[in-house]
Amino acid sequence: MIQKYMLSLCFLVYGQVALAQNEHKMSDTYQIPKDSLVRQKLARWQDQKFGLFMHWGTYSQWGVAESWTICPDDWVTRTGPYSSDYFTYKKAYENLQTTFNPVNFNPEKWVRAAKAAGMNYVVFTTKHHDGFSMFDTKQTDYKITDPKTPFSKNPRADITKEIFNAFRKDNFMIGAYFSKPDWHNENYWWPYYPPKDHNVNYDPQRYPERWQKFKDFTYNQIEELMTGYGKIDILWLDGGWVRPSQAKDNDPQHYNQDIDMARIAKMSRGHQPGLIMVDRTVTGEFENYTTPEQEVPDKPLSYPWETCMTIGKYWSYVPDDEFKPSIQLVQTLIKIVSRGGNLLLNIAPGPNGDWNPIAYQRLQDIADWMKINGQGIYGSEPVAPYSAGNIYFTRSKAKRALYAFWLSEKDTVALPPTVSFGVNNIKQLKKVSLLGSAQKLKWRYSNGLLNIQIPGTLQKSAKLKYSGTFVLEY
Ligand code: GLC
Numbered sequence: 001m002i003q004k005y006m007l008s009l010c011f012l013v014y015g016q017v018a019l020a021q022n023e024h025k026m027s028d029t030y031q032i033p034k035d036s037l038v039r040q041k042l043a044r045w046q047d048q049k050f051g052l053f054m055h056w057g058t059y060s061q062w063g064v065a066e067s068w069t070i071c072p073d074d075w076v077t078r079t080g081p082y083s084s085d086y087f088t089y090k091k092a093y094e095n096l097q098t099t100f101n102p103v104n105f106n107p108e109k110w111v112r113a114a115k116a117a118g119m120n121y122v123v124f125t126t127k128h129h130d131g132f133s134m135f136d137t138k139q140t141d142y143k144i145t146d147p148k149t150p151f152s153k154n155p156r157a158d159i160t161k162e163i164f165n166a167f168r169k170d171n172f173m174i175g176a177y178f179s180k181p182d183w184h185n186e187n188y189w190w191p192y193y194p195p196k197d198h199n200v201n202y203d204p205q206r207y208p209e210r211w212q213k214f215k216d217f218t219y220n221q222i223e224e225l226m227t228g229y230g231k232i233d234i235l236w237l238d239g240g241w242v243r244p245s246q247a248k249d250n251d252p253q254h255y256n257q258d259i260d261m262a263r264i265a266k267m268s269r270g271h272q273p274g275l276i277m278v279d280r281t282v283t284g285e286f287e288n289y290t291t292p293e294q295e296v297p298d299k300p301l302s303y304p305w306e307t308c309m310t311i312g313k314y315w316s317y318v319p320d321d322e323f324k325p326s327i328q329l330v331q332t333l334i335k336i337v338s339r340g341g342n343l344l345l346n347i348a349p350g351p352n353g354d355w356n357p358i359a360y361q362r363l364q365d366i367a368d369w370m371k372i373n374g375q376g377i378y379g380s381e382p383v384a385p386y387s388a389g390n391i392y393f394t395r396s397k398a399k400r401a402l403y404a405f406w407l408s409e410k411d412t413v414a415l416p417p418t419v420s421f422g423v424n425n426i427k428q429l430k431k432v433s434l435l436g437s438a439q440k441l442k443w444r445y446s447n448g449l450l451n452i453q454i455p456g457t458l459q460k461s462a463k464l465k466y467s468g469t470f471v472l473e474y
Contacts (some may be wrong), residue, residue, distance in 0.1 A: 003200065004461075009110075012285050013133045013350075020412040023396065027040050029284065029289075030302070031285050031410070033285075033288055035269070035274070036189075038275070038277075040274060040289055041233060041274040041275070042276055042304055045121070045173060045342070046340075047291075047378070048173060049120065049333075049377055049378060049380075050117070050290075050377070051119055051120065051121035051122060051123060051306070051341070051344040051345070052110070052114045052117050052121070052122045052123070052172075052346075052347065053123045053308055053345060054122070054123070054124050054163075054346065054348065054349060054414070055125050055315040055346060056124070056159075056348060056349045057126075057130065058099075058314075058424065060102075060316060060349065060350055061100060062312040063317060063318050063378070064316070064318075065314060065315065065316055066129075066315050067129040067179075067183065069127045070093050070130060070183055071129070071183065071197070071198050072196060074197075075099070076283055081212075088100075088419065091408035092342075093130070094142070094184070097142065097146070098149070099150065099243050100149050100348075100351070101149075102152065102159075102351060102352055102354075103151075103154065103155075103347065103352065103353060104352045105154070105156055105353030105354075106353070106354070107463065109161050110355070111166050111169070111170050111172070112168070113359075113360050113364070113367075113459050114167075114172075114363065116363065116370075117363040117366040118377070118378075119172070119345075120172060120173065120231070120365060120376055121172050121234070121344075122167045122173075122174060123175030123177050124160060124163050124164070124175070124176065125179075126176050126178050127178055127182070127221070128177075128179050129179045129181050129182070129211070130183050130184060130224065131182040131184025131185055131188075132144075134159045134229075134426055135158060135159070135160035135225065135229070136157075136158045136161070137374065138224065139217050139220050139224070140184070140185070140217075141415070142166050144157060144159050146159055147420070150460075154294065156418065160199060161228075161229055164229050164230055168230060169468070173233040173234065174231065174232050174233050174234070174235060175232075175234035175235075175357050176225050176234070176236065177226070177231070177236045177238060178221070178222060178225065178235065178236070178237055178238070179238045179239045180199065180218060180238065180239040180242035181199075181239040182214075182238055183195070184217070185214060185217060187213045187214035188200055188214050190202050190210060192458060196252055197252060199241060199252040199255060200242075200252070200257055200299060201252070204255055204258075205255075205256060209350055215392075218264070219263065221263055221398040221442055222264055222268060224266055226267070226272050226275075227271050230305050231272065231473045232272050232274075232275060233275065234277075234278060235272075235276070235277060236278045236280070236291075237280060239280045240279070240280050240281030243256070243258070243259075243282045244256055245257070255397030259276075261279055261285075261286045262285075262286075265277055265286055267316075271378055276289065277289045278291060281446065288402070289304035289305055289306055290303060291305070291306055291307075291308055292306075292308075292342075294307075294308070294309055294335055295305075295307065296332060297312060297341070298341070298407065299339060299386065299387060300339040300340045300341075300382045301340065301397065305340075305341045305342070306342040306343070306344050307336055307341055307342070308344040309332065310345075310346045311345055311362060312324065312330070314348065315346055315394075316348045317348040317349060317350040317351070317356075320346075321348075321381055323356075323359070323362060324362075325411075326361075326365035326366060326411075326464045327408070327410075327411050329345070329362060329366060329464070330365075330366055330369050330467065331467065332406065333366075334377075334392050334405045334467060335387070335392060337380060337382075337459070338382060338387055338392040338394055339386060340382040344413070347359045365465070367379065369466055369467075372469070373435050373436070373467060373469045375435070376394050376396075376435070377404030379398055380395060380396055380397065380398050380403065381394065381395055381397055382392035382394065383395035383402060384424065385422070385424070389421070390406060390407045391406050391407070392404070392407065393405075393423075396421045399413055400414065401472060401473045401474070402423065402472050402474070403470070403471055404421060404423075404470040404472065405469050406467060406469070408466055408467055408468070409463050409465075411466065412464075412465060413462045413464040413465060413468045414460070414462070415458060416454065416459070417453070417454055417459065417467050418452065419451075419454060419458075419470070420450065420451045421449070421450060421453070422448050423445075423448065423449075423472065424448060426450075426474045428451070429443075429472060429473075431471075432450070432470060432472055433471050433473075433474075434458070434464075434469065435470075435471060436473075437462060437466075438462050439455055439458050441453065441454070443454075450472070452470060
């Protein structure tokens with residue numbers, strides 16, 4: 001019964017992902033940060049290439065989508081034992097706080113797996129839209145460290161702190177995901193009115209004092225994260241509908257939800273110099289990089305960007321989630337890096353505090369691939385023509401070398417007798433080799449076209465997976 005209940009919820013929320021994408025269009029109004037420390041950190045971040053995203057909260061106990069099932073948007077439907085009406089459901093959802101006890105929580109295990117796979121930064125949901133704080137906030141008792149939450153008795157109860165410390169120890173850059181909307185807070189969804197949709201449920205212009213309280217609450221929570229959790233590199237702010245806009249016809253979609261980002265930024269950067277702010281989809285001064293969601297732009301973008309993507313279908317833990325095959329994950333990373341972006345890959349911890357074992361297998365496959373091919377990913381930059389057919393290019397920043405990733409259709413690489421592609425401006429090509437193979441390669445370069453001959457033995461037994469990566473030294 002419970003299984004069926006979980007699945008039906010998940011299907012509907014999957015539909016929501018597609019819907020949400022429209023809200024996450026990339027910006028063409030990028031503003032280069034004025035603060036040189038931010039620019040430096042941004043440049044360092046762009047070199048990280050691959051990061052780990054984690055959506056985790058009490059919702060993992062039901063195996064339903066993060067937060068969205070308590071949203072009254074009219075595309076959301078609820079099934080299962082508490083679905084008779086909205087308020088019964090929301091109450092039961094909030095009550096998940098009293099049973100959340102992820103005793104297998106062991107962030108060091110995640111660090112090891114992520115590190116081996118070549119991930120270099122982490123972004124964690126310190127608070128999602130439902131308002132449950134996965135850190136020890138003083139602003140609310142709807143939090144992981146409240147006595148009502150069984151896990152509060154655990155020595156590692158401040159989950160955010162434990163995650164950040166564990167990853168920082170291994171030199172990961174640290175990103176705090178924080179939802180601006182808060183569906184638990186009485187000054188965002190004022191209980192006097194029923195919630196109408198994902199927006200604030202009263203007009204902030206009409207009730208400025210109430211809205212001010214919400215602004216202060218948000219400011220204070222972010223300040224706690226900026227002061228009590230060590231060095232933070234990225235403040236990843238979700239819920240782009242919380243933004244300044246003109247009130248129009250009493251329409252909640254157009255309520256002016258100005259949270260005073262300038263004040264938040266000043267405070268945050270006072271504590272965390274050079275902090276990267278990602279006020280996603282809002283555009284302008286506080287969206288230091290853009291975050292295409294579940295999609296890879298088909299060409300390089302002229303500003304820093306990161307694709308965020310789920311390893312399965314869902315952002316949150318779902319018992320039988322369908323994981324993407326390793327070949328797809330690796331090749332997605334190659335495509336993104338060839339276009340100058342980063343990949344933030346989401347893996348969701350389950351209610352017991354650990355990942356699905358399949359996630360570890362996927363990261364192990366990526367790790368094996370990285371051992372051979374990672375040099376074409378890290379320290380690289382995009383280079384025209386970026387790709388040609390199934391071949392994707394990067395250029396080393398440090399040495400005179402180009403990398404050409406020949407993407408395989410199957411897991412096992414079977415190279416053709418000749419690999420040909422056009423390359424511009426390689427005047428003195430000195431050497432062509434294939435990563436993971438010691439065999440000498442013959443090649444001819446003329447009129448911009450490179451023809452690499454693949455010896456018969458190598459065609460049959462390159463022993464490579466997902467891609468054959470050629471290095472062109474010049
Ligand atoms: C989508 C989901 C949201 C999730 C986000 C991550 O917008 O609706 O719940 O946090 O993706 O990028």
